[in-house]
Amino acid sequence: MQNHLLAALPEKITERLFPHLELILMPLGDVIYESGGLLQHFYFPTTSIVSLHYLMENGASAEIAGVGNEGVLGVSLFMGGDSTPSLATVQTAGYSYRLKKRILMEEFNRTGGRRCGVLHNLMLRYTQALMTQISQTAVCNRHHSIEQQLCRWLLLTLDRLPSHDLTMTQELIAGMLGVRREGITEAAGKLQRNGLISYRRGHITVLDRAGLEANTCECYAVVKQEFRRLLHEAKKL
Template identity: 80%
Template structure:
């Protein structure tokens, strides 16, 4: 069974790994471990030491900040475009955020030792290929985090919901999401009633269909017309920074 599952997955399903030169991917593949990520699985706790980095392929991971009273809000999401655990190669080794699986799926796990060895591999005064790529990804992730803060402060719940749906769709192979309104409200840090009203507006406009924790996007262009500029800022920055690596 394990062999069958492994045959259905490839490291190149993660966009960061796919952007690396083949010889580096071949070197990393000796240490990459394909793992299942069940919904709600905790990859690392707030302020806990990080022992691995994770390259999602079909899973989506949510990065949360948890308040002292237990309330939490998503500050960023990571799917097949990125890597979870940037504190490993940024030198901090711990982070105040909490990483949990938002959408079940698979990822490749890499031990801290091998990540640091590859990250620090450079030639002369030039940045190594892995270092260059991951620093650019980190800048793009910082853009997502800062834009999320701006969006939560200045835009309507409906605009925030559209942004969140679009960013999630970008990481999935289909237009269907398994997600309850309660969980979305927790992600966005708003009341469930606000999500219910916003989702109802989108459903009446025939942009989405919602039933028993399943959301189907019927008209993506309609969501894009209703979202705020935050979605486009984040998407443009990821494209600019990560495509620049391949065009060097």
Template identity: 75%
Template sequence: MLSPLSHQPNQNHLLAALPVAEFERLKPHLELVHLPLGDVLCESGGRLSHVYFPTSAIISLHYILENGASSEIAGVGNEGMLGISLFMGGDTTPSWATVQTGGDSYRMKAAIMMQEFNSGGPVQRLLLRYAQALITQISQTAVCNRHHTIEQQLCRWLLLTLDRLNSEELIMTQELIASMLGVRREGITEAAGKLQQAGIIRYRRGHITVLDRAGLTAHVCECYDVVKKEFERLFRDVQKY
């Protein structure tokens, strides 16, 4: 059972970036929920009844092709929210939203979120900046998947996941990672094997432990840094307006 005493909405960085007055106004509308691994929060073409602000859960935004193959286009963790389609004018999206890492999240009714957005002010500015950062992540993921090696893609994915967790251990099978990156499982096995031989990670039965984060950073492509710096820049600058 969830204990609100050990959870606070400002554990989500997007909510924490709000000015105090706006945060306190939204706080009564935020409901703490647990998101189990594999839970589908939104299907392609579906409408969200709530927006989600993860604290320890990670949500995967991915596209499923007609032949059943899928690939992740972005992830949402404690840095952001699920539900930008509501205020970007599209209402629905062609992607799916599935819980990649089980954990906790705050949610708010979509109607309340839209009311806040349409009133303008700090909430609207912050959400638009987050949307820009998320678009950067989606764009950089497409570039990375096209131009960089599977090992570099795996390092990028691992680092982005670690940034959203308070642990150096991930519960994740190679099959699921392969599905996220849209590559063959054999490619992930080979890439993970190289990282394990280098003493950077340890992999056993669906558990990945990062032993050397600096080593992981040394192997990653520039895509990780581009996404990380864009999120930091947009959250830092929001207080200026």
């Protein structure tokens, strides 16, 4: 029940799905699926966070969205496709529930009765929230400063974790945001001097969350509000 989507499902659906859920370890850096590869499972993260990247022909990439305990990996399966152009890698190590594609699709495609509509509507609402995150990330990367982007990224990551500590190198964050490492070093240094974060190699501790929220752009609030609306509407299903 640590995954918010699974927790939002009614009891009749969970009784059918939960026996098929497999709790798996998601090590840092693991590739969950390759760009263009066939998807065989859905993943419902609990304590792990997965980063979705778009991979360019020259090997460069940037994060287009993150998925943690608020969501699911594999939306292209119930949207009509068996593959996706994005690359999914584990950004924060932890656990996730894995579910075979066939099991969820059988439930998703059930006809008649309210039990069909609940899962169908919940997954489509999540997809809309995910699309909002992807769109807002694109706008943020184009129009906002590296410091604002870093604040947004830190806050969205914190929302998916139980603590204020992040295991993450500046090089990895730079790869997520698609910027030079020097830009992240400068932005992180400024946040540290202002007392908002504490940074030592491979480890970031957020000291002043309110300060981060004051320094970020509107993109964080837009994404957070959309996921909050998703969960609020899910309770009505």
